[in-house]
Amino acid sequence: MDGNNTTKSVNSEDELDLRRGPWTVEEDLALINYIATHGEGRWNSLARCAGLKRTGKSCRLRWLNYLRPDVRRGNITLEEQLLILELHSRWGNRWSKIAQYLPGRTDNEIKNYWRTRVQKHAKQLKCDVNSKQFKDTMRYLWMPRLVERIQAAAATNGPHTTATATTSGGSGTTTATGGPTMGYTDNFMHAPVNSNFTPENSGNSSDSYGTQVSDFGDYYGIPVANQSVNQDYYQGDQVNYGGDNSLTSPNCNYLTNQGMDFQGVDNYMEQNSQQQWSSFGLGDTTDNLWNIEDIYVLQQQFSNM
DNA sequence: AATATCTACAACCGCGGTCCA
DNA sequence: GTGGACCGCGGTTGTAGATAT
Numbered sequence A: 001m002d003g004n005n006t007t008k009s010v011n012s013e014d015e016l017d018l019r020r021g022p023w024t025v026e027e028d029l030a031l032i033n034y035i036a037t038h039g040e041g042r043w044n045s046l047a048r049c050a051g052l053k054r055t056g057k058s059c060r061l062r063w064l065n066y067l068r069p070d071v072r073r074g075n076i077t078l079e080e081q082l083l084i085l086e087l088h089s090r091w092g093n094r095w096s097k098i099a100q101y102l103p104g105r106t107d108n109e110i111k112n113y114w115r116t117r118v119q120k121h122a123k124q125l126k127c128d129v130n131s132k133q134f135k136d137t138m139r140y141l142w143m144p145r146l147v148e149r150i151q152a153a154a155a156t157n158g159p160h161t162t163a164t165a166t167t168s169g170g171s172g173t174t175t176a177t178g179g180p181t182m183g184y185t186d187n188f189m190h191a192p193v194n195s196n197f198t199p200e201n202s203g204n205s206s207d208s209y210g211t212q213v214s215d216f217g218d219y220y221g222i223p224v225a226n227q228s229v230n231q232d233y234y235q236g237d238q239v240n241y242g243g244d245n246s247l248t249s250p251n252c253n254y255l256t257n258q259g260m261d262f263q264g265v266d267n268y269m270e271q272n273s274q275q276q277w278s279s280f281g282l283g284d285t286t287d288n289l290w291n292i293e294d295i296y297v298l299q300q301q302f303s304n305m
Numbered sequence B: 001a002a003t004a005t006c007t008a009c010a011a012c013c014g015c016g017g018t019c020c021a
Numbered sequence C: 001g002t003g004g005a006c007c008g009c010g011g012t013t014g015t016a017g018a019t020a021t
Helices: A025-038 A043-049 A056-067 A078-091 A095-099 A107-124 A132-157 A216-220 A250-256 A266-271 A292-303
Strands: A165-167 A174-176
Touching (some): A025 A043, A025 A056, A056 A107
Antiparallel strands (some): A165 A174
């Protein structure tokens, strides 16, 4: 952060002289030093004992989302994007659960990614982010394209190259170095829009990726209790993801048909506790899911529903 | 160059769950 | 059983930097 003292006190917190707003370098150091000595947890007492005029909640958030040494900074990689889409389709907005499968990423970061990138595209398409149309679009366009790009990047960089991920914008400009720059745009676009796709036929017909799906449940081979508009319709306990082949059902053809030995995201999940994503060498970040023509076509299809 | 708008992200808030006296 | 303290989660807001006008 900028280190400016822009904090303020409010209302009932005045007498406690609690601080709010951006953390200063001094506060960060105090928190880091205290946790290094005493460990984390018991946040309220930690805040007091560390001499921080912050709430325990604020200390916890600062530590977990920013100061923790294993927090991964930088752009969301393609694999991470794919994983987020996959897991969100299962669990909805259960960010902390999703974050468990992305080492070093925080629930806050994933939540922000979803809101700023994914919802932006839903807005572009003039449809609700939880609508079937948008979910189909993610499933038929975005995810296959991500897989394509992952493959393309792997072919270019080799499996163990560290790629460069550069973006600008927002309150931070982040550059991770170490390999060839893939750029922020736009090698996504060589994958054409599936002209056969319509929201109508998406339900039960094969698309150009060889997918035969009727819904996410079929798609993932997962029993789904309630597949209505509820974004949270996958209850975590109903999903067997711990190494079974629920994601390698025939309905995953669109992934395997891309030539990627993509044992679903299960493998990612299983490996994640040890896996550093950067080792894939695919640090690219792209939110260009489709070009103008794509958007136009999709908007027409949606508006004709 | 100045201003407006957009974008990404850090931080806060409210709520529900858990623990414990 | 219950009430308070604490914790963690998801939703929302504030703001700095980038970009457009």
